[in-house]
Amino acid sequence: MSFSVKPRIVDALRSAADRVRAELGERAASVVEQALLRTLADTITLADDGTAFVITGDIPAMWLRDSTTQMFPYLRLAADCEPLADLLAAVVRRQLRMIAHDPYANSANLSASGAHHDSDDLCTDPLIWEQKYEVDSLAFPIIFAHRLLRITGRDDLFDDLGHEVLRTVVDQWELETDHEKNSGYRFVRDIGIPTETLARDGLGTPVAVTGMTWSGFRPSDDACTFGYNVPANLQAAQALLAIADAARTVYDDTQLAEDADALRARILDGVARYGVVDHEGAKIYAYEVDGLGGRLLMDDANMPSLLSLPLDAPDVLEPQLTEATRRFCLGMANPYRYSGSAATGIGSPHTPEQYVWPIAFAVEGLTGTSERGREIIELLLATDAGTDRMHESFHVDDPQQYTRPWFSWADAMFCELALHLADGPAPTRSLGEGAGSSAQKES
Template sequence: MTFTVEPPISAVLTAAAQRVREQLGDRAGLLVEQALLRTLTDTITAPGDGTAFVITGDIPAMWLRDSTTQMLPYLRFVGESPELAELLAAVVRRQLRCIVHDPYANSFNLTGNGAHHDDRDLCEDPYVWEQKYEVDSLAYPVILTHRLLRLAGSEELRRGVLDDTAHRALRTVVDHWRLETDHEARSSYRFVRDIGIPTETLERDGRGTPVGVTGMTWSGFRPSDDACTFGYNIPANLLAAQALLAIADLARTDLEDEALAADADALREQLLEGVRRHGVLEEGGRFVYAYEVDGLGGTLVMDDANMPSLLSLPLDAASVHDQAITAATRDLVLSERNPFYFSGSVACGVGSPHTLPEHVWPIAFAVEGLTGTRERALEILDLLLRSDAGTDRMHESFHVDDPTSFSRPWFSWADSMLCELALHLVDGPHPALAAERALSEALTA
């Protein structure tokens, strides 16, 4: 059944929207309030098994990545709202079950109804909507689990989340990423979608382009659901390193599984060393992160609007990214040196090969605001409020000269990023980031 927003939750959300209204204007408060409530009422189904199923918006499937980022603004309030904490726990329980069911799948059905993005795909599992393997699909639920348990702080909540299935899921993530550090020799994964669009399928009969062993973990697809040009996506590997830090903390503090913690620590260091050796290059006299590499000499310099991105590293990999390299990379990403940075009469920002040329993404604008100066964040908020084409919703992308030319009329992830940007301006940076930095400092002290 659909989720009903009970008064204790609505009171917290409307109070937050009122703070936005008072400090950032009536329209900002209105859109934030509508989005915060709409995401809960229109995307969440509570099937009665202790989990919550979250659709991405105008597609009736649950993406592990999207369902995490859709919940980002609500994480701010779990310490003051046990009801919101339990809702996010239900989302996490569903995500972790999905990981145990199929760690290669990126999106799932509510039931085993056999719905698929394309019925011709190799994967015939009736619970899987799509089996595009993306490293971030495993990383984001782990990070959401860790952030929830550290911010909510309830022993009852901890026990309700970290059950045997959750323990299996965390072990699955570590073992799966380790296996995919040698994709050529060890992986049985294949993805073929023969529809004439190169980014919708993997080369070499579904194996992907050739890669060498680098220490990093392989990904078939990007967070955009487009095929990787080269198999090692740098922002995804840094996100995975952040998730492994979370797994080690949960394993030691909550699960009393030192073997899992040690394995997570070792793999994290391996990924980071792989990024340092293969994913950093000199560009314009400064060291920057590449977007993708193959370990065989292939290097792709760009960024994509979807998270994790190079631009989002301070949000997604707060404990593990190199700040100096990230700063230089940010300058590259927000310039014409990034082939997917588009400029027009209305907006200048990051787009994606997933959408049409000259189209920029509200998600990327929000990330730019969340990781930049307050002045730029205010400018971006104003831009986003003017870019909705009269729909009172954020879209996947819009044309740099004409916001009425947009893709996806209902994209819940973008709505949540508008909310997060506004709340960042009103209430400050997300509390999860401070907790993650403190964890990293404690481990390195």
């Protein structure tokens, strides 16, 4: 059944919108309130098992990544609104069940309906909408669940199934550190679009063993050019911090904690040795590498991106590298940085040229100055084509041309930026020194 937004939740959302109104004005507050209510009322279905199924908006399937990012703004409010915390826990429980069912799948159906993005895909599991393997699909729910634990104190999420899933994630990322030798995963979609399928009969382009963990697809759902997506690996390292912490503090599972710590160290070493490159006299993070000399210098609008790393992997970054990488991402050397009469921003090979993404604008604001964040709020309000919704992307010269009329993730990121400016940074994004990170923290 559809989720019924309880009065206490409505009050919490309206209170948040009032804080935005005081800081950013009526129009921003109205868009925030509409988006926060719409996501809860129109994208969430409560299942019979007590879990919550979340569609992306205009696609009737639940993505692990999108369903996490759609919930970001509500996490800020969960400590003071128990019904909202209950809902977020129900979303996490659904995500854990999805991972336990198939850790290679990125999205699933509400029931075993047999609906698929493409009926000719190799994966015919009736519960799976699409089986594009993306490292971030595992990292996002783990990090979110751990943040919910720290914000609300509720450890019921980390039950026996949660324990099993944490073990599954570590084992899968470990297996995929030697994709060529160990992996049985294949993805073939023969529709004439190179980014919709993997080379070599679904195995992917060749990679060496580097310490990093392999990913078939990017957060955009486009095939990786090179198998090691650096933002996803850094986010995985952040998730492994969360796994190690939960293993020690919730499960008293020393072996799982040690395995997570060891894998995190190998991933970070691999990023340092292969994923850091020279660019115009500075060292920056590459977007993708293969360990064989192949490297891709770009950034994509989808998260995790190089630009979003302070949000997605704050405890495992080198600050100097992060700052230099940010300059690259926001400069025209980034091949997906587009400029026009209406906007200059970051797009994606997933959408047409000269289309920029509100998600990337929100990330720029969340990781930049308050002044820039306010400018971005005004820009996004001026480029919504009069719809009061954030779209997937819009043309830099004509915002009336946009993709996806209802993209809940983009709505959520606008809300997250507005609440960031009204209330301050999101709580517990960083695990801090107590989590056992040996990496430098992002300042």
